[in-house]
Amino acid sequence: MTPARATGYKSADELPADAREALAATLLSLADNKRILGMRYGEWILGAPTLEAGIACSAMAQDEWGHGRILYATLKDFGTDPGPLEHERESDAYLSSELLDAPVEEWPEFLTLNLLFDAALSVQVEALTSSRYEPILFKTRKLLEEERFHFEHGRGWAMRLAETAAGRNALNTAFRKALGPCLRWFGRDDAPFGRALVEAGIADGAGDALRERWVARIAPVLREANLGVLGEELESGLELDWSSWSAGRRRSGEGGPHPETLARIRGDRNRSMLMD
Numbered sequence: 001m002t003p004a005r006a007t008g009y010k011s012a013d014e015l016p017a018d019a020r021e022a023l024a025a026t027l028l029s030l031a032d033n034k035r036i037l038g039m040r041y042g043e044w045i046l047g048a049p050t051l052e053a054g055i056a057c058s059a060m061a062q063d064e065w066g067h068g069r070i071l072y073a074t075l076k077d078f079g080t081d082p083g084p085l086e087h088e089r090e091s092d093a094y095l096s097s098e099l100l101d102a103p104v105e106e107w108p109e110f111l112t113l114n115l116l117f118d119a120a121l122s123v124q125v126e127a128l129t130s131s132r133y134e135p136i137l138f139k140t141r142k143l144l145e146e147e148r149f150h151f152e153h154g155r156g157w158a159m160r161l162a163e164t165a166a167g168r169n170a171l172n173t174a175f176r177k178a179l180g181p182c183l184r185w186f187g188r189d190d191a192p193f194g195r196a197l198v199e200a201g202i203a204d205g206a207g208d209a210l211r212e213r214w215v216a217r218i219a220p221v222l223r224e225a226n227l228g229v230l231g232e233e234l235e236s237g238l239e240l241d242w243s244s245w246s247a248g249r250r251r252s253g254e255g256g257p258h259p260e261t262l263a264r265i266r267g268d269r270n271r272s273m274l275m276d
Helices: 017-042 051-078 082-087 107-126 134-161 165-184 192-199 208-224 228-236 259-266
Strands: none
Touching: 017 051, 017 082, 017 107, 017 192, 017 259, 051 082, 051 134, 107 134, 107 165, 107 208, 134 165, 134 208, 165 208, 165 228, 208 228
């Protein structure tokens, strides 16, 4: 194991080669997921159960789009032009979770993104807040300040739906489907990219360590929402299916975000009006 150096890394060029590659992939995955998550939030601005929830969806969408732009911009330090990343890639080049491929049709499904998956992204960002890679320190802390509202919004609505048997059943069904993708998103415990980040002092955890942090955050909410059985299953350790896992894309299965989603994000319909 290569010990992390005592001082910080002021640029990507100073990073060990394996950590440099792993961090660039992690930042791109976070950026891609936040970009698509922002779109999924935005799709509920006019369809949320209440006006206040629609306004919250608008605010969360703006947060995630802003976070995505910040994270894409950090890749300049790795010699990558963020422009093509945002505007020229096809769906199968995105490093985004299968949970985000298609718009969600029901509010309980929306809450799987708002409460469960958004929290998974935050756990990964939190692992970078004491990073020895100095350029991301301020950025990660700023992102997390805005993310606290997202978690409380999802938690509040889970409590509200859980007041009825129908609501609890809907939550249980939606959440159960999303647990596997959320847990797998942190990658296998023996994944080289995770070890490289920890050994270089870039992240303070990977794989199982980050999964445990996510479970510790989510399981109490499930119990509070009278979904204790699901919470107990989560805490006891769900068996994960890695058969179609792509470590490079941090997702199970092929494909990616619907092309129509990407066209809307890029603004393809009106992009020709922009001047260079």
